[in-house]
Every structure is written in structure tokens, then in C-alpha cells.
Amino acid sequence: MSExxxxxxxxxxxxxxxxxxxxxxxxAGAKLVEGQQKAPDEAIVEALRTVHDPEIxxxxxxxxxxxxxxxxxxxxxxxxxxLTAPACPVAGEMPYDVAAAVSGVDGVGEVEVVLTWxxxxxQDRMTEDAKLILNICLLYTSPSPRDRTRx
Numbered sequence: 001m002s003e004x005x006x007x008x009x010x011x012x013x014x015x016x017x018x019x020x021x022x023x024x025x026x027x028a029g030a031k032l033v034e035g036q037q038k039a040p041d042e043a044i045v046e047a048l049r050t051v052h053d054p055e056i057x058x059x060x061x062x063x064x065x066x067x068x069x070x071x072x073x074x075x076x077x078x079x080x081x082x083l084t085a086p087a088c089p090v091a092g093e094m095p096y097d098v099a100a101a102v103s104g105v106d107g108v109g110e111v112e113v114v115l116t117w118x119x120x121x122x123q124d125r126m127t128e129d130a131k132l133i134l135n136i137c138l139l140y141t142s143p144s145p146r147d148r149t150r151x
Contacts, residue, residue, distance in 0.1 A: 018091065024095060025095060026095035029076075029109055041069075043131060044108065054090060060094075063130055065146075066081050066124025067082060075108060076109040076111070076113045077109070079112070082117060086117050093115070
């Protein structure tokens with residue numbers, strides 16, 4: 001039994017508690033003026049792609065950190081996101097960065113970003129582009145010819 005107990009921790013034994021609690025949220029922006037045109041979904045995605053984890057050279061959207069984006073009738077946007085690890089040193093800042101980026105899009109009202117730890121983030125959530133950038137391309141999972149001759 002480890003000093004961290006018998007429970008399995010998906011983030012590794014080094015991590016016992018998240019840096020910020022489940023449900024931590026950030027807000028930015030202001031209500032749209034009645035009749036103002038709402039931003040297209042693509043503009044919101046592009047804004048999300050401007051936000052990067054400072055330790056990873058891939059944007060948060062392609063990393064798969066955005067779990068859900070809800071567009072409300074009045075132009076407000078709600079975003080559910082996670083981080084690669086709950087002990088992330090920017091856990092408290094990242095939701096604010098996301099809210100600020102999305103609220104800067106013309107046609108977006110108030111933005112609320114909520115942080116979740118469930119389900120835990122995995123590399124499977126990344127886009128193929130992100131996997132290639134991070135050299136985690138799943139196309140080459142079979143053993144190399146050199147490895148096959150060693151058996």
C-alpha cells in the first residue's frame with residue numbers, strides 16, 4: 001500500500017488533490033444588445049484555439065480540453081472544460097483566459113467557463129493534428145521490424 005492509500009488515482013500517485021476544486025468558474029463579457037447578430041460557432045472555436053497551455057505547444061481546443069460549448073439564445077456562451085492534470089499550475093487561471101478569449105468575439109455575450117475533473121482528460125481527446133504535433137501519432141503503434149526480429 002502506498003502512502004496515498006489504496007484508491008487508484010488516474011493522474012498518478014504524485015497527485016492527491018486538484019489545484020482548484022471541481023466547478024471552479026470564470027466569467028467575462030457583457031450581455032448583447034437586443035438585435036445584435038450572434039457570433040458563428042466557427043468564431044468561438046477560433047477564439048478557443050488562441051488559448052494555449054503554457055507547457056504544451058498545442059491549443060486547448062485541439063488538446064481536447066473543451067468538453068462542451070453551449071450557445072444560449074441571447075448570445076451568451078457556457079463552456080465546460082478540463083485540464084491535462086488537476087495539479088496543473090495554471091488551473092486557477094486557465095478558465096479566465098478562456099472566458100476572456102471567447103468574450104472578445106463579436107456577437108458573443110457573457111461567457112461562463114466551468115472547470116471539471118470528470119471524466120479525466122486523456123490523450124484520446126486530442127485531434128489528430130495535436131497528436132502529430134506532440135509526436136503521439138497512433139498510426140505507428142505496431143512494433144518496428146527491428147523489434148519483431150528480437151523474439
